[in-house]
Amino acid sequence: MIYVDEDDPIEDDDILIPYRDVKVKHNVDPKTDYDIIKDEELGRGSYGTVYLCREKSSGHEFAAKYVHVKNKEERRNMENEIDIMSCLHHPRIIQLYDAFDNGKTICVMLELISGGELFERVIDEDFVLTEKACVAFMRQICDGVGYIHSQSIIHLDLKPENILCLTKTGNRIKLIDFGMARRFDPAKKLKVLFGTPEFTAPEVVNFDEISFYTDMWSLGSICYLLLSGISPFYGDTDLESMTKVTVGKYDFDDEAFNNISQDAKDFIKSLLVMDGKKRLTAAQCLEHTWLKKSPKQTTALSTTKAKLKKFVIRKRWIKAVNTIIALQKMGAKIDFDLV
Incomplete structure (x- = not known):
């Protein structure tokens, strides 16, 4: 059985990436500074695709999020997100490490979080x-x-x-x-x-x-x-x-x-x-x-877990459907017999 550590977490500095103010690099290929591991896809959705990547100079691993900006509104939203994240330096917040813009695609390097939702x-x-x-x-x-x-x-x-x-x-x-x-x-x-x-x-x-x-x-x-x-x-x-x-x-x-x-x-x-x-x-x-x-009592919340499982399963289905729709919009052909 796995019991969650119920005490306040202790920060482990050696796995935290350094805080830094990020400025977008225009017309610079991310591959100049990072090895993008296309075989290690971490996520995909209507926003774009996320790959595992490794900084060449330090060897640190990050999540490379590629977002295709099709219009001014999408670009404005991404620029706003980068602007906001670049000033948030805190242990409870995902950290932005780098950002690139080639005109059609914006790529951001984010702290790699491996524990899942x-x-x-x-x-x-x-x-x-x-x-x-x-x-x-x-x-x-x-x-x-x-x-x-x-x-x-x-x-x-x-x-x-x-x-x-x-x-x-x-x-x-x-x-x-x-x-x-x-x-x-x-x-x-x-x-x-x-x-x-x-x-x-x-x-x-x-x-x-x-x-x-x-x-x-x-x-x-x-x-x-x-x-x-x-x-x-x-x-x-x-x-x-x-x-x-x-x-x-x-x-x-x-x-x-x-x-x-x-x-x-x-x-x-x-x-x-x-x-x-x-x-x-x-x-x-x-x-x-x-x-x-x-609270002093540490009774296992078994009823809560059973209900949470149903909630998560419902969210998985919604996410799966949204991903299929996003892929179709991107031109992918989905064989529903295999989904």
């Missing part, structure tokens, strides 16, 4: 999930989000898929994917109409003004899911999910919450608040009793 890991048959382990994960997530906010940035797409484990054996997590992130200027009203429906905040769905508190609603939904295996605002369609978000109703009636502490439920209640200004900030979350004083 957090939720994929905790549903492993030999992995024992406890409430205390959930505290260890949520404390790190809040730490990372707090740092992002301290840099006047709102993530705007916090969801389970964007929380990765640094390694397959440790308990450290990393927040990824800043494609939707925005800089926040309190002197200007900021409104957006994008995000993942079941994890986005009511003010986004209603196209109202957003702020740092918008991310905090997403953390409430993630925490609810991590503890119970149930997505509080899941709907069969995006429209149904968004409708549930705007109503904001949820409860702790499911059997999965029978072994969950009152402190944990209070933590969730402090985040899933319709009035964004009344939600806990990331800093306040770290001072909440649940995160500050880890």
Whole structure:
């Protein structure tokens, strides 16, 4: 059986890449500085393709993300993501190491994270999930989000898929994917109409003004899911999910919450608040009793794991379908008899 380390993670500096301010290199071939290992494809989707790569000078391995920019909007989005990531230097945030632009394709070198998605890991048959382990994960997530906010940035797409484990054996997590992130200027009203429906905040769905508190609603939904295996605002369609978000109703009636502490439920209640200004900030979350004083009981959350597995399987199918659609748009012919 694999028990997650329920203590605060200890940073291992020898596996962390050095922080650096990244400037885009124009009309420079990434292969000048890196060996791109095309046989080691790490991921593929509508955004492009990710390969394993190795820096020639240091031997360090990275994830090379190639994105084809077909129009001005796609280019603007990638430039925004690079600009934001280049100033985020924190142990809980994936690190940007280099960036190249040849006019049609933008390639970014990212910190290599080998542990996979957090939720994929905790549903492993030999992995024992406890409430205390959930505290260890949520404390790190809040730490990372707090740092992002301290840099006047709102993530705007916090969801389970964007929380990765640094390694397959440790308990450290990393927040990824800043494609939707925005800089926040309190002197200007900021409104957006994008995000993942079941994890986005009511003010986004209603196209109202957003702020740092918008991310905090997403953390409430993630925490609810991590503890119970149930997505509080899941709907069969995006429209149904968004409708549930705007109503904001949820409860702790499911059997999965029978072994969950009152402190944990209070933590969730402090985040899933319709009035964004009344939600806990990331800093306040770290001072909440649940995160500050880890629960003493370490009962295995078996019911939660069973429900989480169903959630992850559903996400796998959605991801598979989206990948097929993306490949078809790129001109690939898919034999559905083999899918």
